Amino acid sequence: MRNIEIIEALKIGKLIGRNQSGKATEKEVDEFSEWLAGPEANQKLYDEIVDEDNIQKSFDRYGQYDAQSQWEHIEPKLKTRIRRFYPLQFVKYAAAIALPILVTTAIVLLNKNEAGQSELTSKVEVLEDQKETVLLTLADGTQVDINELQQDTITERNGVKIENRKGDVLAYNNTESSAEELIYNTLKVPVGSRYSIVLADGTQVWLNSKSSLKFPVQFGKESREVHLYGEGYFEVAKNEASPFKVYTSKGVVEVLGTEFNISDYYDDDFSAVTLVGGVVKVTNNKDAIVMAPGDQSLIYDADKHIVSQKVDPEYYVSWTKGMFEFDNQRLDYILRKLSRWYDVSVNYDYVVLKELRFTGAVESKDDIEVILSRIERTCGVYFEVSGSEITVKRD
Structure with a gap:
């Protein structure tokens, strides 16, 4: 053929x-x-x-x-x-x-409305008492367990107030004044959680499972710079006098005001920047790419060319709405997404099984057994589960 x-x-x-x-x-x-x-x-x-x-x-x-x-x-x-x-x-x-x-x-x-479920060999073990919590690390090294935080505000050493809002949101004082000295906080989101933060300039960031963001409590005069590990969705407050930059392991995303998603996990071969609205510039040591809405840039290495493609951004930001949505995605890609949320490891009996492709949507609140059984029903694979390890086998 x-x-x-x-x-x-x-x-x-x-x-x-x-x-x-x-x-x-x-x-x-x-x-x-x-x-x-x-x-x-x-x-x-x-x-x-x-x-x-x-x-x-x-x-x-x-x-x-x-x-x-x-x-x-x-x-x-x-x-x-x-x-x-x-x-x-x-x-x-x-x-x-x-x-x-x-x-x-x-x-x-x-x-997700299909009737019936396949029987898995055994259930995936997700131990609630071993789950981590959302941690905020302050400038002096103090770690605050956000899940156990009782008070409505936290005060940083420079006097900035951090508001603990309902709905899993932290919000820093929105101030137009610039900091003379930059002091940093880090927000770390554990497996199976999402959390949102409003930065001092009004920019809001949603962090996905196993992700962290390092950011200044107050931004400086010339630029706004943050460091992302994992996955984050950004709605950047517009400020033409002060570009907003996100540093990842493979490159830099620079904007003035826009909405975009970045996925930069260590077990992926690339960092993926997906633009929802506005304009962004993605750079590494080799390339500088200006993106338009619907563009996705893949950065495989800091010293390699950036690959651009057109996508439907909805599939790449669905996690912010508590969904896993996939459009003709490889099984390997899907199971890596699930492994980060449910904290499981995945192995394959045959490498070619990674290449199977699927289209569909499931809710992240579902048990992983429910999701795996649906995948089992769609093609000739089945999952052998032992504790938190999943092996993909040909049916």
Whole structure:
């Protein structure tokens, strides 16, 4: 099968999945309607794809598909040709492994309203008494347990008041005065939690699970600079005289006033900057990229070129609303997201299983067993669970 045929098949699968889930954009609805109104064969293909018996047959065929032997045949070619590989060239190799199930998995959704659940081997252990708490580290090194904080305000050594608001929000005095001496606080959010902070300039930051933000109690005159580890969603207060900069492990994001998401976890190969509104500039030692809304920049290393692509930002900020939403994402990407929230480790029996793709949405308040059982029902994989370790196996 030619590359263009593969890409077209995956595109159709995605359009059907998005329309079936009710999450299609207006453009996707139009594209799907146009495709369905085309040749009579399109309607016939659609009926076959959404037929439950055919979906089950696809799963059964995958169960007999020897993906590991296909990978062992292909892997040496990847190693010998890696220096001159381009993304389109890789498609044909990935398709040889995964094509029998990709279209089906694109349209069978992780719908939280589905009835019934698969039995997992054993339950994932999430020990409540071992969970960490949200910690605020003050300039003098004092650590404040926000979960146990009783008073409404905290006072820093320079007199700045920190308000402990309802709804998991800390707020610093919003003042126009600039600090002569910068003193820093650090807010650390543990596994399975989210927290929000309003900085002294009015900028609000939402921090995801296993993330931390280092920031000045009051900003200086010339710039506003913070340091992020993990994932944060920023709504930056506009101040043309003082650019706002976010430092990550691989680069710097600079803005005047805008909304964007940054994901910069140590176990990812890249930092991802996703722009919701406004304009930002992303820089590293190699590149400087100006982004527009809907752009996503991937920074793989401080000394490598930045990769840009168009995305739907909603999927990358859904965590701020207590959701996990995925649009044709790799299983490896999805399970890394879940591992950070539920504090579990993930292993794979076959490396090719990482390449399976899914579209769907689940709530982060659900038990992980519920989410895993839904994934199990969508394609030929199952999860073997031992304590806090999950192994992904071919069904």
